[in-house]
Amino acid sequence: MDFDLTPAQRGMRDALRAFLLRECPIEYVRDCDEAERFPVELFGKLAAQGWLGLPIPEEYGGTGGSCTDLAVFLEELAWHFEAAANCYYTTVVIAADALAHFGTEEQKRALLPRLARGEIRFAFSLSEPNSGSDAASLRTRAVPDGDHWVIHGQKMFCSCAQVADYILLMARSDADAPKHDGITMFLLDPKAPGVEVRRLRKLGLKPMDLNEIFLTAARVPKDAIVGAVNQGWRNVLKTLDYERCCLSAVNVGAAQSCLDKALAYTKEREQFGQKIASFQMSRAKLADMEMEIDAARLLLYRSAGLVDRGIPNNRQSAIANLYSSEAYVRAALNGMRLMGGWGYLMEYDMQRHFRDSKLAEIGGGTSEILRIVISREMLR
Structure with a gap:
């Protein structure tokens, strides 16, 4: 299976990255976290650039992105601002998916264009x-x-x-x-x-x-x-694979952010006359983080590809969600270990990942429930 992104997907990711570097600096992320406030300004800018329309069909004012497109988008957004990626999924994606699949024509025409323009949230x-x-x-x-x-x-x-x-x-x-x-x-x-x-x-x-x-x-x-x-419960079940792909993408992007921050720190921090990146224990933690995040990313895009081809993948999406959530928790924990006392300070970002990561193992299905889903599919 080819996991490479298309030129259009790479272009979308690069454009989003440039946008977020310009419009979502780390100071803004920290301010929203400390003030406990929804990133209204960022969502307004995302709407103005058309990013809120990604999961919405073209005939209703969106761009009709695929599950893989959305995974690319959420991974990049989560690298910059994980809480914003979760807010995007919660306030945009869930409603866009539910209305597109199960809404009446009147509901779609009344709500989806407004959602794409950022005029309403769900x-x-x-x-x-x-x-x-x-x-x-x-x-x-x-x-x-x-x-x-x-x-x-x-x-x-x-x-x-x-x-x-x-x-x-x-x-x-x-x-x-x-x-x-x-x-x-x-x-x-x-x-x-x-x-x-x-x-x-x-x-x-x-x-x-x-x-x-x-x-x-x-x-x-x-x-x-x-x-x-x-028929509401059947509505929810029909979109589980899609939901798990989105959550996995957020986990992967946020975990990658942990790794990149930890790697940069170990290249700068000196102890005992040398950079701590030269210590074998530091390198072992970095290698574990790289290996687990890489594996989580492969699981994510395998599942997203199956969704895009219309292939039910309850087991594969559950595996991606479970593994990526636990990989994010471990990445945040190892990042804290590598940064030591500095990682514990509120002025650094690793403590935020340490706090944020735990919900990944709870929301959208706990680790225990996902293991039950996987084993049940194995025994069918």
Whole structure:
């Protein structure tokens, strides 16, 4: 299998790199992290350059990029600013994918062009206080009432809800159906009556806020359903390979950033009369980081290529997601070890990677769940 990028993909990556070096300096990244604020300015500039339209079909105002195109984009963005790459996936990609595959023609024409232009943002809400890894056991209830649905319940761990114009909210619409049936995807206005969004404090990825949502008789119009009623869980399952590729790309880009920062540090830092890059223990850590990131990248682009060819790859995408997430955590940890006390200081970037990396092993499927997915596919 050929993992080389096309000339167009290399050109896109180089253009994005030049843009981010100019418009997203490290001082801006640090400011967003310390202030715990969404990178509004960066997203405005990305929209102006057309980058928000990458995952959106051309007929709806986007550029119709492939899964591999998106992986290239997210890897590069994550190298510069991992939290921004996660925000991009959360506020743009999830909605673009869901609406393009399952939205009505009216929803596509009303929402996708505005999303591509950066006029609106989305969030996705699935988890609840009692349903995390067992996501299909959600209890938030949606009941039809004339031309609306009335929703009661509580959602947890909803990223970017505070900056979203719409939340793709999963709720149980048939209480008598089996667990994986009777779930519907709704387009919820977070500012509607009966909706309360509360921000949660967390360890890392601070520019991407995390929220709990309380729903008390929140009313949603019947035409604000994405896909068919009671088919929401099937919608989610159909896009898992795509989601895992995106998350893997973020992991790979962020891990590469750890390696590049650690390598630069070891070439400059002197101890015992020599650069610490000359020590065998330092070289061993650098070699481990290089080997694992290279392997994670190959797994990522193998999976993305399968998605682009329409080949189901539940096992391959799970492997890429699992391996890349753990490789990122190890890269951040080894980066901290190589930088010693300097890496522990807030004025250096390795501590941010150390904090940010842990969510990679939790969000989008924990390492334990992904191992179950892989082994289940092996035993079919």
